[in-house]
Amino acid sequence: MSKVRVAVIGCGSISKYRHIPEYAAHADVELVAFVDPIIERAEEYAAKHGGKAFSDYETMLAEVKPDAVSVCTPNAFHAPMSIAAANAGAHVLVEKPMAATDAEAEAMIQAAKSNGVNLMVGHNQRFMPPHVKAKQILESGILGKVLTFRTSFGHPGPDAWSIDGASSWFFRKDEAIMGAMGDLGVHKSDLIRWLLNDEVAEIAALVGTLDKKGTAVDDNASCVLRMESGVIGTLVASWTYYRGEDNSTILWCENGVMKIGTHPDDQVIVELRNGSVEKHKVGAISTNDKQESSGVVDAFLTSILTKSTPAVSGEDGRKSLKVILCAFESQATGQFIKVNN
Template sequence: MSKIKVAVIGCGSISKHRHIPEYATNSNVELVAFVDPIIERAEHYAQLHGGKAYSNYVDMLKAEKVDAVSVCTPNYLHAEISIAAANAGAHVLVEKPMATTAAESEAMIEAAKKNGVFLMVGHNQRLMPPHVKAKEILETGKLGKVLTFRTSFGHPGPEGWSVDGRESWFFRKEEALMGAMGDLGVHKSDLIRWLLADEVAQVAAFVGTLHKEGTDIDDNATCLLRMKSGATGSLVASWTYYKGQDNSTVLWCENGVMKIDTDPNDQVIVELRDGTVERYKVGQVATNEKQTSSGVIDEFISCLVNNQPPRISGEEGYNALKVILAAFESEATGKIINL
């Protein structure tokens, strides 16, 4: 089988740590193009992996016939580039949040459908071993119904992660449009929907800038969610966990509690009402400091090789984003938002 020709658009940290190395080790992939407005960044990867460097995606799509693209740009460009790539006949893997508005998300889904290409969103939390294990345990039914939950994602902020540090687009409202919520919150809204096999019905939220100076981008959010099943819980996203970063989820169920990523040694712990405790070592959740393979690239390429629509589809990305957009609306209006 001929290799899948891939272009990576945006050569910042997520490309550096995840997309590019994971494509490079996938035997079904040929990296043919790298795009970045700072052309030296694109050239660096072209020299490492072969392929050509471009300073903008329009020129690249004209010059190259690519099978697939990774869109790893600032949030405000996700929709525009994904739609252009789909119109050029390329499958699209877009980083989260897939877009910044509902209209953009719908246009992206439409463009992929119209052109007969796949659209996948990089929600890697679903693929992390502790979350896969947790889902498996929930599906056995031994815990019964999930009644309440809390899920949180916090770290010290993108200045330690982004290739541009404190000068990063993450802190510029016109390029990011959303801060901790678009970066971290949307991961957890996707995760909770998937774990519970349920959609969010109502959202109430406090979203604001508590500590990052010189930016009006949100660095903290605390949200209350009610699911369609009636389960209620909290979702927290923070860029100010300067000590003790957190990516944990706890589910309180009819027959016991499940704790995910709360313990340094056992990633999933189930405590049943009858006193039984089950502890699972299944491998760590990836962090910015400790990169493990995200699984996203292999999942995407496997969809293309097997002509199998992605599980983490545009629709799934959109449903996760709707929760975040509702949280901003709740903050702005002081009301509970119905989805």
């Protein structure tokens, strides 16, 4: 088969550290276009990897007709760009959160279906070796039933990560729509759904802006979740962990506890009630300071090359987004919100 012709829309940090190098490393890919309103950013990648630079995606889609696109733009643009790409016949890998609203997510799924293309959402937590190992251990049955959990994702915020620093779109509500919950919380809602093979039934949340200056988007959230199986737990997202970045999950089960990402070397630790302890060195969870291969691009390309359903489908992305949207509704109303009303 000829190479998959890929265009990258949005040339900020997520493209720089993840999408572009992972496509460039893949033998079955030809990078054919880069799009950014700051055309110099697109031109820099075109000069390095080949392909053409564009300042707007509609011109690119019409002119280049790529086989696949990565949508790596501010959250507000995910849906219109993904739908346009699908309508142009391109497979779509969209960064998380996949959309700003549930209706947008549904429209994206429909656009992909009606055009016969794949839609995948960039939830990379599922592909990280500690989480893959943790799911295998859960499925082995050694821990018995999961009873409670806590899952947390906190770092100093996008001011350190984004290509534009403190003036980043992440802090502009009209472009970002949501803050730490859209950036980090949605990763954890996706992870817990996948790890437990379960859906969130209801959520209560406190979401606010505690320390980031000059922004209307949230920088912290603490949520209580009840899963459809009855399991209860907490989900935390923060942009104000100025020391001690945290991307960890602990599952308390009938037969013991599993700690994921709590130790720098032993990424998965299983402590059973009988006193036995297993420690697994399986590779790190990616952090902003230390980038690991995300696995997302490879999985997306596999779905195209094998004509299979993407590992994180549009439906998955929609369910993970819905949890976060319901957290905002809980904050606004002071109520527990049923997620799948």
